[in-house]
Amino acid sequence: MNLAIFDLDNTLISGDSEAEWPRFMQKRGLLPQSHLDQSEVYYQQYLAGTLDLKAALDHQLAHLADFSRTELEQLHAEYMVERILPIIPGKARALLAAHRAQGDLVLIITATNRFLTAPIARELGVEHLIAIELAEDADGNFTGRAEGVLSFREGKIERLHAWLAERGERLADYRQTFFYSDSKNDLPLLSVVSHPVAVDPDPVLLEHAEAHGWPVISLRD
Incomplete structure (x- = not known):
């Protein structure tokens, strides 16, 4: 069996779910x-590869504690319709379907929080x-804080190995x-x-991919 891992933001969706939420x-x-x-300042830092994720999370997540889970789920349903469904490319759905048709195990790994990304x-x-x-x-309400190892840069590798170990796998x-990823921040796991x-890579990842002979594709419709 093969394992097909996907980044989410600007890869499977043609935008950033973390950036779209505060706009919504x-x-x-x-x-x-x-x-x-x-939030826009932190997003630009992410794009530049200079983000202090813990500081960004302290800012981004604090407001979640002001709402009940029921309220947040209702808001998220509206957010999905308004902000996310319009930016899911058909090519992304097709690529996922192709991997599933081959019997591959498909996994999304993202530096965005589970509340936003699970739906x-x-x-x-x-x-x-x-x-x-x-x-x-x-x-069961959110405290406005993250916990555990952050799935960002090298943290994605650590979280992946832990997830595989839970399955009794390597x-x-x-x-x-x-x-599959768009971002230079994912060079550790890509490697x-x-x-x-x-x-649809950023300039740093594009240069690295071309230098190492990695495939470069677009999922934009």
């Missing part, structure tokens, strides 16, 4: 413009997801391992799979 919330009057402005993974028909985990209080147990693929 601000439009609804549930976040101030100042929060959105700072997107379900929409894409992907059962397995590694994402940033969120702490919960005794009532990366080497798979005949072929694919990882350990047998089939790295650059998807």
Whole structure:
């Protein structure tokens, strides 16, 4: 069996789910413009490869504690319709379907939190997801903090190995391992799979992919 791993933001979707959420919330009057402005600063730092993820998470997640899980799930359903479904390319769905048709195990691994990304993974028909985990209080509401190893840069490798170990597996147990990503931040994980693929890559990843003979593809419709 093969393992096909996918980044989510700007790879399987033609946008960033973490960036779209505060825009959605601000439009609804549930976040101030100042929060959105700072979110955009962190997003540009992510694109530049200079992001302090813990600082960004402290900012991005704090407001989740102001809402119950029921309220957040209702908001997320609207967010999916307004912000996410329009940016899921048909080519991404087709690539996922092709891997499933070959009997490959499909996994999404993302540096965005599980609250935002789990419904997107379900929409894409992907059962397995590694994402940033969120702490919960005794009532199951979010505290506004992340917990555990962050699935970002080298953290994606650590989380992947831990996930495989829970299944009683290793990366080497798979005949072929694919990882599809757009970002230079994913160079660590791209470098350990047998089939790295650059998807609509940023300039740094594009240069690296071309220098190493990695496939470069586009999933944009």
